[in-house]
Amino acid sequence: MDDLQGKVFIVTGANSGIGFEAAKNFASRGGEVVLVCRNETKGLAAMKEIEAETGSEKVVLEVADFSSLASVNELADRLLLNYECIDVLCNNAGGANSKRELTNEGFELTFATNHLSGFLLTQKLLPLLLNQAARGEARVVFTSSLGHKNSPLDFDDLNLDKKYSTLKAYGRSKLMNLLTAREIHRRYGHQAIIASSFHPGAVRTAIWGKGGFLATVLGFVMYPFMWSIEKGADTFIWLASSQEEAVKNAAGNYFFDRRQPSIADFATDEAAKRLWEVSEELIQPHLKDSQQI
Numbered sequence: 290m291d292d293l294q295g296k297v298f299i300v301t302g303a304n305s306g307i308g309f310e311a312a313k314n315f316a317s318r319g320g321e322v323v324l325v326c327r328n329e330t331k332g333l334a335a336m337k338e339i340e341a342e343t344g345s346e347k348v349v350l351e352v353a354d355f356s357s358l359a360s361v362n363e364l365a366d367r368l369l370l371n372y373e374c375i376d377v378l379c380n381n382a383g384g385a386n387s388k389r390e391l392t393n394e395g396f397e398l399t400f401a402t403n404h405l406s407g408f409l410l411t412q413k414l415l416p417l418l419l420n421q422a423a424r425g426e427a428r429v430v431f432t433s434s435l436g437h438k439n440s441p442l443d444f445d446d447l448n449l450d451k452k453y454s455t456l457k458a459y460g461r462s463k464l465m466n467l468l469t470a471r472e473i474h475r476r477y478g479h480q481a482i483i484a485s486s487f488h489p490g491a492v493r494t495a496i497w498g499k500g501g502f503l504a505t506v507l508g509f510v511m512y513p514f515m516w517s518i519e520k521g522a523d524t525f526i527w528l529a530s531s532q533e534e535a536v537k538n539a540a541g542n543y544f545f546d547r548r549q550p551s552i553a554d555f556a557t558d559e560a561a562k563r564l565w566e567v568s569e570e571l572i573q574p575h576l577k578d579s580q581q582i
């Protein structure tokens with residue numbers, strides 16, 4: 290695999306599962322890796338494990354809670370201070386929630402954690418990604434899911450006020466990941482930002498135990514058929530770091546097992562454009578707050 294010396298990778302949700310596996314891979318190949326984790330203790334443990342296994346001295350921990358736009362704003366501000374260029378941003382943090390909950394900022398928790406926070410982070414880091422792209426290329430990779438097919442977006446009910454279900458909330462957020470990658474390509478592909486999204490497969494990670502009773506039961510039943518974390522992270526690592534033409538031409542598309550499978554009919558360009566505009570409006574007040582601080 291290609292040497293990643295001199296490249297900076299930001300990986301959200303890096304303390305466990307496929308995010309940890311991908312971060313470890315980038316570090317083992319010489320990349321500088323910023324582990325973004327919500328829990329400092331878990332983040333430090335992950336950092337030590339990666340350092341011990343890879344011998345890397347270029348692993349950094351950043352703590353941020355993706356259920357809070359304020360927290361992600363602060364994270365982005367720190368990264369803007371510390372880096373001039375970012376090669377690869379991996380928007381991977383996410384999960385499912387059994388009950389409808391609102392964040393302190395008034396957003397449905399899954400929507401905020403899985404989409405809005407990654408969107409805000411990407412928006413704020415665009416200058417650093419564009420700096421790098423001007424020297425060759427930069428990449429943004431979104432961990433989406435086959436679950437993006439669960440439900441079309443309802444722009445009149447992004448907060449799922451009407452009828453909440455875990456699968457609907459999770460599926461819509463993963464559709465948003467797919468659409469955001471596509472819209473990044475439309476807006477910035479010509480400036481050498483390579484965007485993509487992927488489904489990792491049904492993977493044996495901790496996520497199945499974090500989404501309530503239904504997810505735990507589903508995880509238990511599917512466990513024997515699930516992929517290992519190494520296999521689940523393969524397409525992730527490939528999209529983030531391979532120099533193969535298929536990746537360089539990813540063009541905002543959605544991948545599974547290094548191929549482009551069919552996507553939901555409702556994953557349209559129009560939905561991608563509208564989601565971008567609505568998301569920009571929703572994060573705007575939070576960006577202004579940060580600038581005033």
Ligand SMILES: NC(=O)c1ccc[n+]([C@@H]2O[C@H](COP(=O)([O-])OP(=O)(O)OC[C@H]3O[C@@H](n4cnc5c(N)ncnc54)[C@H](OP(=O)(O)O)[C@@H]3O)[C@@H](O)[C@H]2O)c1
Pocket residue numbers: 301302303304305306307308326327328331353354355356381382383384402432433434435488489490491492493494495496497499
């Ligand atoms: N496993 C699968 O079968 C599967 C299938 C399709 C898609 N995915 C997607 O793959 C991605 C990674 O999940 P995984 O399977 O590797 O599970 P995981 O081990 O639970 O990893 C999820 C990561 O996201 C972090 N995270 C969750 N909520 C957060 C928040 N509010 N703020 C900051 N970080 C937060 C978690 O932190 P904590 O450790 O602190 O919880 C963890 O580091 C997710 O986006 C998931 O939707 C997974």
